[in-house]
Amino acid sequence: MTVRERPLLLHPEIKLAEESFLTDDLVRQLINIGEVDILVGLPTQNNIKTVGAVVQQIQSGILRWFPRERAAIINVDAGSRDGTPELVTGISIDDVHRVSNLYALRTLHSISTQYSSDTASGGVLRIILSAAELLRAKACVVMSPESSNAEPEWLSKLLMPIYKDGFDLVTPTYRRHKFEGLLITNLLYPMTRALYGLRIREPYASEFGFSGHLGSQFLGQNGWDGGKESTDLDLRFTLAAITGGCRVSQAFLGGKEHVERRTADLVPAMRQTVGSLFSALEPDFAFWSAASGSKSVPTSGSDPGFNLEPLRVNRKRLREMFSSGVVELDSVFQSILSPSTLEELKRIAVLEEEDFRYPAELWVRTIYEFAAAYQKSVISRDHIIQALAPLFRGRAFTFVVENRNSSADQLENSIESLCLEFERLKPYLLEMWNVGK
């Protein structure tokens, strides 16, 4: 019997495509494990500095909260050269025994596999989902290797609602600095909420829990061979849970460590998040065009709030890059934006720093026109996402200036009013969407 045949005998419903997608070595490792109740996915790429602590927290979390369950950790590595996979599989559970005095009643498996970094994170998620399906995992969690402040409780918070309460997806909420994650607070959260009707604060999360049922459903739905593998699928996964009518909840995990970002990081981040959201709008049109208003999501844990400590933001650079972007990209914006929106952007681009504001309504109209242009592919879709980056800088400047001295409540109100603006202008997106159909 070959190693490729055995999983088919175990789970005959699994498609051949998934079989051939996983490497022989990984299939062999999965067969050795058999079946599990809980699977922890850990995508890595040169994370040797932080991954050790994360793995220990995962092991500790499993021992403390799921001692009787069959569990496995799968590390999906994008060709690390610093020994990350060896560290992940080499961490002994004895260390956890010594520190926490906890003992496992079952063997905790830890396996590692490599994937080509060309396949982006869509490939990682696919491996984790395929492994979860082959192992018949009841509940799965994806953990970020960079969360050096992760705690064993995170596992419980992300898995318990699935394992015990029958939820399908648990997304995290963090206590962030008020100017951290501006792309989420100014675009991803309000737009997802307005269009899909659920108030999920972190629709694009590096840590999340999901049921085996949702994983299999997503694995079956996605056209993996249609080139989508190259796009980021973490956000698509959240959206698939919403459109699939799955039970979604949120869990407050604690503080999110501030990570210094370079200017050059914005465009890749926008490709992964905004590009992913825009590309989901076309297949999900029937769902979001029918949805109205928004509903809150069951959330466990305390109110995350905001970290209000001072944080240095280069406002001058943000505004300058916005203004120069509007001037230089005029020909590109003519293909994307309506004349009135472009005129308004040109008007604010020449304002002095003290007078400069990118109003919420104009921002929402801009985003909706970009989404419609993306759907119609008026120019290359990647160019549309890139063209949005300078405009986002203008909006980030306004958000920072308006909330410089805001309290946590005021900040929350500011985000809430932006969300309501996104909801109010949703018919405008529908109107733009249907033009030329």
Added chain:
Amino acid sequence: MREMIINELVQAMHELARGFAHFLPRLIVMLVLAFFGWLIAFVVKVGLRSILRLIKFDKLSENAGASQLLNKAALPSSSELLSRFAFWVAWLGFILLGVSILGIFGLEDQIARFFLFLPRLFVSLFILFFGLLAASFFSRAALLAAVNANLPSPRLLSISIRALIIVFVLSVVFEELGLAEQTMLVAFGIAFGALMLGFAIAFGLGGRDLARRFLEKRFAGGNGE
């Protein structure tokens, strides 16, 4: 004498009638060919226009920047222009085929040349269109990358890239058409050489201190060791 003249006249009339009888069927065939050619060319035009509309060729052409050029020249849309072009090429082909049947001395060579030229014309148009598309795409990509990297003069960079690609495409198109090959080759060589020389001078002047430091470090340090 009188009889001789009459005989010659009758003979000339007979030859004329024979010639006319010989020519008339060919003329009819030519006219029939031209008529059916028109019908076929019309079908080609309508079919091509539908296909181009189906594949949203106008949008592609807009992305390539060709639509803007056509608008400026008060010409119809690119799909309309291309389908009209196909109509005329097809109809002209049938007319020339008909003319060749007439057997007029010296025309056959020209007609053969025309038919040999057609594939090259199509290849040239193909290269021109996709060259414009590439120029537009890469210049916009450079513009966006430069703006997001906060580089100085992004538009200049974008225009330079577009100009470079268009010059290259035009030289390939003219070479394919066989028009002024030498002139185009020399013009392209001069333009490309001038551009590279400009870059070399700019980098040389801009980076001379860096180059000096590098050389000093490399060789002075090497001697000292």
